[in-house]
Amino acid sequence: xxxxxxxxxxxxxxxxxxxxxxxxxxxxxxxxxxxxxxxxxxxxxxxxxxxxxxxxxxxxxxxxxxxxxxxxxxxxxxxxxxxxxxxxxxxxxxxxxxxxxxxxxxxxxxxxxxxxxxxxxxxxxxxxxxxxxxxxxxxxxxxxxxxxxxxxxxxxxxxxxxxxxxxxxxxxxxxxxxxxxxxxxxxxxxxxxxxxxxxxxxxxxxxxxxxxxxxxxxxxxxxxxxxxxxxxxxxxxxxxxxxxxxxxxxxxxxxxxxxxxxxxxxxxxxxxxx
Numbered sequence: 001x002x003x004x005x006x007x008x009x010x011x012x013x014x015x016x017x018x019x020x021x022x023x024x025x026x027x028x029x030x031x032x033x034x035x036x037x038x039x040x041x042x043x044x045x046x047x048x049x050x051x052x053x054x055x056x057x058x059x060x061x062x063x064x065x066x067x068x069x070x071x072x073x074x075x076x077x078x079x080x081x082x083x084x085x086x087x088x089x090x091x092x093x094x095x096x097x098x099x100x101x102x103x104x105x106x107x108x109x110x111x112x113x114x115x116x117x118x119x120x121x122x123x124x125x126x127x128x129x130x131x132x133x134x135x136x137x138x139x140x141x142x143x144x145x146x147x148x149x150x151x152x153x154x155x156x157x158x159x160x161x162x163x164x165x166x167x168x169x170x171x172x173x174x175x176x177x178x179x180x181x182x183x184x185x186x187x188x189x190x191x192x193x194x195x196x197x198x199x200x201x202x203x204x205x206x207x208x209x210x211x212x213x214x215x216x217x218x219x220x221x222x223x224x225x226x227x228x229x230x231x232x233x234x235x236x237x238x239x240x241x242x243x244x245x246x247x248x249x250x251x252x253x254x255x256x257x258x259x260x261x262x263x264x265x266x267x268x269x270x271x272x273x274x
Contacts (some may be wrong), residue, residue: 003016004023004205005174005207005208006019006137006174006175006176006177006207006247006248007135007137007174007175008095008112008114008115008116008135008136008137008175008207009098009135009136011095011115011137011139011173012137013056013095013207013247013248014246015205015207016035016124017249017261017265018242018246018248018249018261018262019056019057019247019248019259020052020055020057020061020140020249020251020254020257020261021055021056021057021058021059021097021209021248021249021250021251021253022053022055022057022058022252022254022255023059023061023093023158023213023222023250023252024043024046024047024050024058024059024061024084024088025064026043026060026061026062026065026080026081026084027061027062027109029032029063031159033224035140038204038219040083040084043060043084043087043088044084044087044088044091044208046090047088047091047092047094048091049128050057050254051092051093051094053118053254053255053258054254054255054258055063055094055206055224055254055258056094056095056248057095057096057097057116057248058092058094058095058097058120058249059097059098059099059116060079060081060084060085060088060096060098060099060114061081061098061099061100062076062077062078062079062080062081062098062099062100062105063077063080063099063100063167065120065184067128067160070187071155072204072220074091074102074104077100077102077105078104078105078108078109080154080161081109082104082112083111083127085113085114086112086113089112089113089114091189093118093234094099095115095137096113096114096116097115097117097118097139098114098116098117098118098166098264099118099119099120100117100118100119100213101118101119101120102123103126103127103129103130103131106127106130106131107130107131108181110131110136110184113218114136114151115136115137116136116137116138116139116177117131117136117137117138117139117140118141118179119138119139119140119141120143120181120184121141121143122142122143122162123139123140123162124150124156125165125169127169128165128166128169129169130171131171131218132170132171133170133176136175137175137177138166138171138175138176139175139179139209140159140162140166140176140177140178140179140265141169141178141179141180141181142154142155142158142159142178142179142184142186143147143184143185144181144184144185144186145185145186145187145190146186146187146190146199147186147240151186151194152193152200153191154161154200155180155181155194155201156187156200156201156203157270159178159201160203162176163176163203163206164179164234165230166227171206173203173206174206175245176206176207176246177206177207177209178201178202178203178206178208178212179208179209179212179250180194180198180201180210181194181214182194182195182210182211182212182215182217183215183216183217188216188217188220190216190260191212191217192217195210195212195217195237197244198210198241198244198246198272199244199251200243202244202245202246204224207247207248208245208247208248209246209247209248209249209250210237210238210241210242210246210248210249210250211249212234212237212238212241213234213238213249213250213251213252213253213257214227214228214230214234214252215230215238218230218233218234218237219233220234221233231253231256234251234253234257235256235257235260236254238251238260238261239264242246242261242264242265242268243264243267243268245251249261
């Protein structure tokens with residue numbers, strides 16, 4: 001029996017270890033690193049640095065989705081990343097993801113050679129239609145807080161509904177990766193539940209992403225240190241998620257995340273052997 005995998009065009013990620021997705025924000029206003037990589041050359045150098053540090057995927061964003069963000073137009077979003085995307089595709093050997101909720105931007109990014117679209121709005125039908133024939137990987141995020149009180153049940157139900165919708169557009173589960181949306185409209189307690197109980201929301205043989213890096217949930221139990229001082233809490237959160245079944249982690253600090261992931265993988269393999 002073939003091992004389940006996350007498939008993204010020519011890239012394939014067997015779900016046998018944890019993959020690290022490095023964040024590359026080409027934005028003036030992202031909550032943690034806004035403005036650092038607006039220059040295309042600096043952005044590409046950062047991607048190359050993350051590749052050397054062990055990243056498996058580079059996730060490029062042209063629009064901040066921090067709490068209270070103001071959306072920019074599809075045209076402005078693409079203008080910010082237009083020079084960076086093909087350069088990162090060309091200069092690195094990694095899978096490249098673009099973080100967008102605009103189908104038009106997704107189509108432009110796919111034309112430029114990216115393998116993954118990461119949609120924080122939940123990968124609605126219009127986005128599914130836009131990417132269906134491309135073969136790209138699709139990261140589907142739960143974009144809101146609990147509506148009826150049970151966040152774990154609601155997130156899993158949302159994933160199941162989006163899986164059914166994707167299959168209607170010819171996008172099979174091997175192309176899907178689900179993200180519970182930590183930090184998006186959820187309470188502190190619900191964010192903790194999603195990190196601690198991956199096994200209650202993860203769909204069988206389907207990739208699962210945890211993206212808690214530097215977010216408020218990693219600051220609150222630690223006295224709310226500045227964003228750049230939340231690495232230890234981020235590593236703890238992501239390690240807990242990996243031990244619960246997460247397959248990918250989306251991070252700002254790649255080198256440290258890779259070490260933590262390899263240790264968590266070793267513990268997971270020991271547990272499965274026992």
